[in-house]
Amino acid sequence: MTAAPTYIQVLLPVKLRWIPTYRADMPLQAGRRVCVELGRRRYDGVVWRTLERPDLPPERIQPIVAVQDELPRVTAEELRFWEFLSDYYLCTLGEVYKAAYPLLKLRSEQTAADILARLQQRLARKEEQLAGRHGERVMQRLSAERDALQAQLAACRAQSGSADKPGRPAPGKPLVLTAAGRREAYLPALREALAAGRQALVLTPEIAFCDRLEALLAPEFGQQLLVFHSGKTPVRRRAAAESLRSGSPAIVLGTRSALFLPYRDLGLVVVDEEQDAAYKQTDPAPRYHGRDAAVALAGIHGARVLLGAAVPSLETLLNVRLGKYDLADGPAAAPRAEVIDLAAERRKNGLVGTFSRKLIDAVRRTDGPVVLLRGWEKPEPLQDEIAALFPDRSIRVLTLSALKREGASGAALLAVLQADALVSRDDFRADERAAQIVGTLCQFAPRVIVQTAVPARFDAARGTDALLDERRQFGFPPYTRLVEFRRQGSGEVVERHFLPRDRSLAARKAALAAALPTGTYPDVDPLD
Structure with missing residues (x-):
């Protein structure tokens, strides 16, 4: 039948x-x-x-x-x-x-499957040899070779088919860390996860941050630290996935793609620099935010969550206000930069080309390396200005992305020539971005100077409470959710919808998706 x-x-x-x-x-x-x-x-x-x-x-x-x-x-x-x-x-x-x-990952898995098939073939041939007549020494050698193949085969099968472990309830609220030593504070939580036989994820917005955290974590955790990002070879990435699939206690340090690894028992999720806009995937879909996706992943596994940032995002601070997240050690003082008003300097003839006289004086008085961050300035004319103003100094000129990637190499002074270029857009997020950029810059040098045409935007005296109150007054995120319709190909914004942050949110989003104009795509919680 x-x-x-x-x-x-x-x-x-x-x-x-x-x-x-x-x-x-x-x-x-x-x-x-x-x-x-x-x-x-x-x-x-x-x-x-x-x-x-x-x-x-x-x-x-x-x-x-x-x-x-x-x-x-x-x-x-x-x-x-x-x-x-x-x-x-x-x-x-x-x-x-x-x-x-993705296709490369599927091919990597197929490679692992091919290895498994070859092991099975070798084992079958070895069994055939053992079925023949041999002397005692030959039989012992063949038996040992068969046992070794069986062990390899069992290990491969364990990695590809280990049983799912049941989910656990989340152990308390996400904890927000803002203190200067927050990265060192990750260490005891990571040790605790490994001691409990569980796995941990440390997420960073960019590969450069991975490299710096690897220098902190590798001496402590050795081979239990698995680094996963696009800069690693497919073989290294497959090995990380197989280790997690086997259920072995391990720490994954990676960018947002590490969210898709096959965790078996995730006990801790750390999101470093949680405010960084690089966590938002823009193209292709899914256009997710790495921080929010990481918190959701932790909830699925019953994992503890740590969020680290010198200047947390307003989304995170609102969750603290609402009692959904806890803030460790109370609010930290916002990092401060010295702000130079370019408009005021221009009115009193205080500019020499790109540089204010105040910045020129600060550079000349600084003992130690100086790093300049450029925005709209072209590299070649800027180098000519630097050579004319500071003929006896070697000064590095970087973009913000290069600074994150390369670091400041012990700079005594970090100066931004036109900070308004780093904010990129003059929208409701501009003031928040400015505060977060200052927080990032202050991690690279003890003294930071910012030249700007909008000095109030980079003034740390205007705290995050004021920014949150302003967002609430005008109905902007994080008090609402933003969904944009963007044109396929160009990414141009066609429509913007601010939705109430209440129980109707899911239904309203579904209704928007059903009414999506032809040739557009939805972007939920966009940052640019």
């Missing part, structure tokens, strides 16, 4: 507003990997769910091509995380799957 077919929905790494249904000859649980056909193309898919009744006539439902047991299963926690990203950021599950398992 033929067994009744099983009907399953299968996620494919393509943008589909629906989840295709297929037929299988055996029960398949969510997370199993299968090969299927769609539109005459074959795809590596993931079983999303089993259907009691198919949503199509059975004769119209295609069978799967194959079950891919050689590929690791996707965990229940991964699937829940994908669903959160799809629902909140108004994209398809297929787009999330493609981000989580």
